[in-house]
Amino acid sequence: MRRLEMDERPDWRSKAEQVGFSFHSADDRPYWDETGAFGFTLQEIEEQIEAPSAELEEMALEFVGKACRDEAILTRLAVPRAFWGEIWESWQRGDRNLYGRFDFAYDGQGPAKLLEYNADTPTALLETGVFQWLWLEEMIGKGALPRGSDQYNSVHDKLIGAFRNLRNGRAYRLHLTCLDDSDEDRATVAYLEECAQQAGLSTQFLFVNEIGLTKAGKFVDLDEAPIEVLFKLYPWEWMMREEFGKAIPGCGTQFLEPIWKSLLSNKGLLPYLWQMAPGHPNLVPAYFPDEPAPDLGPSYVEKPLFSREGANIRLFERGRALSGNEGPYGEEGFIRQQRIPIPDFGHGHVVLGAWMVASEPAGMLVREDKSPITGNLARFIPHFIEP
Numbered sequence: 001m002r003r004l005e006m007d008e009r010p011d012w013r014s015k016a017e018q019v020g021f022s023f024h025s026a027d028d029r030p031y032w033d034e035t036g037a038f039g040f041t042l043q044e045i046e047e048q049i050e051a052p053s054a055e056l057e058e059m060a061l062e063f064v065g066k067a068c069r070d071e072a073i074l075t076r077l078a079v080p081r082a083f084w085g086e087i088w089e090s091w092q093r094g095d096r097n098l099y100g101r102f103d104f105a106y107d108g109q110g111p112a113k114l115l116e117y118n119a120d121t122p123t124a125l126l127e128t129g130v131f132q133w134l135w136l137e138e139m140i141g142k143g144a145l146p147r148g149s150d151q152y153n154s155v156h157d158k159l160i161g162a163f164r165n166l167r168n169g170r171a172y173r174l175h176l177t178c179l180d181d182s183d184e185d186r187a188t189v190a191y192l193e194e195c196a197q198q199a200g201l202s203t204q205f206l207f208v209n210e211i212g213l214t215k216a217g218k219f220v221d222l223d224e225a226p227i228e229v230l231f232k233l234y235p236w237e238w239m240m241r242e243e244f245g246k247a248i249p250g251c252g253t254q255f256l257e258p259i260w261k262s263l264l265s266n267k268g269l270l271p272y273l274w275q276m277a278p279g280h281p282n283l284v285p286a287y288f289p290d291e292p293a294p295d296l297g298p299s300y301v302e303k304p305l306f307s308r309e310g311a312n313i314r315l316f317e318r319g320r321a322l323s324g325n326e327g328p329y330g331e332e333g334f335i336r337q338q339r340i341p342i343p344d345f346g347h348g349h350v351v352l353g354a355w356m357v358a359s360e361p362a363g364m365l366v367r368e369d370k371s372p373i374t375g376n377l378a379r380f381i382p383h384f385i386e387p
Contacts, residue, residue, distance in 0.1 A: 001108025003345040023184040033379040052282040053354040077268040078332040086249040095258035102354045107343035111281040120265035126191040129155030148387030152364045158357035163199035178233035180207040236262035286337040299339040
């Protein structure tokens with residue numbers, strides 16, 4: 001693993017916008033940053049990223065099978081009781097999931113360490129699956145990268161395949177939704193809608209606040225048509241606590257992600273994984289605050305169960321709070337995870353995001369942030385596999 005300085009393309013912004021990547025900059029600073037690139041060996045990708053991702057996914061699914069029928073775990077994860085039965089039924093039905101992303105600390109010198117699992121509503125799909133690949137092809141074509149360079153990236157094709165499997169020969173309309181206040185969310189959902197259409201699905205987009213509810217407790221679109229299958233870029237923990245969420249049990253709508261995925265997007269997953277496999281080379285010691293934590297150490301990270309984009313995460317050094325990010329989370333409870341070094345190659349702290357599509361390894365992104373707590377403004381740095 002190495003970081004290279006690269007010359008950025010003068011027209012990359014217009015090329016990004018041509019493929020729908022309109023949110024390539026934030027606060028007048030590039031979010032997409034091709035002034036650098038990370039190179040990996042094929043062995044690093046296959047043995048240190050891809051294989052651990054597959055193993056951790058198996059462990060995560062094993063945890064769901066146990067947790068969805070364990071009241072103590074569901075309580076610990078702050079899952080509202082009204083949804084316990086729906087989670088169990090979704091798991092028993094075998095409701096398929098679409099995608100998720102493991103976030104790792106990795107520097108090429110030791111095992112990748114799992115920081116968290118974004119299992120419900122991770123973004124950065126479009127820039128990973130499309131724009132990063134187009135960057136690779138152009139860099140090879142102009143000689144900026146050697147011929148034979150590759151990329152750990154089958155996200156696009158696997159998403160189409162996953163939607164095709166979800167279709168399973170049936171003719172139905174897939175509805176897709178998100179909030180109406182985020183260009184990134186809207187572009188991400190538009191990309192997923194395009195993938196679904198390439199898989200042969202009929203689609204319909206509407207914003208979350210446009211979803212209707214009949215007196216019979218069924219969700220409908222603006223034309224009063226029933227919503228049979230709904231992809232929602234909207235977190236389960238929000239849905240469970242809103243008024244319309246009370247209608248979810250028994251509504252008959254199939255959700256993407258399925259409701260059992262809410263158990264994996266919860267930071268409470270991390271202590272349970274460590275409990276399942278203490279000392280696992282790809283895990284970091286993690287505990288709930290009221291548990292004995294013999295191997296946590298005096299320096300740790302405190303994470304709310306439902307934190308997103310680094311909000312309300314605090315760093316502790318020898319039991320003393322050093323820094324943290326503000327946000328709306330924390331009332332639901334916290335976990336503590338041993339503080340480990342986040343690699344820095346001279347331009348910021350580096351986190352790798354390993355994509356899973358339909359529970360199979362599918363690709364990777366690299367992000368850099370000046371803060372050891374990766375936030376919403378962390379830069380996306382493209383990567384390639386050395387020939």
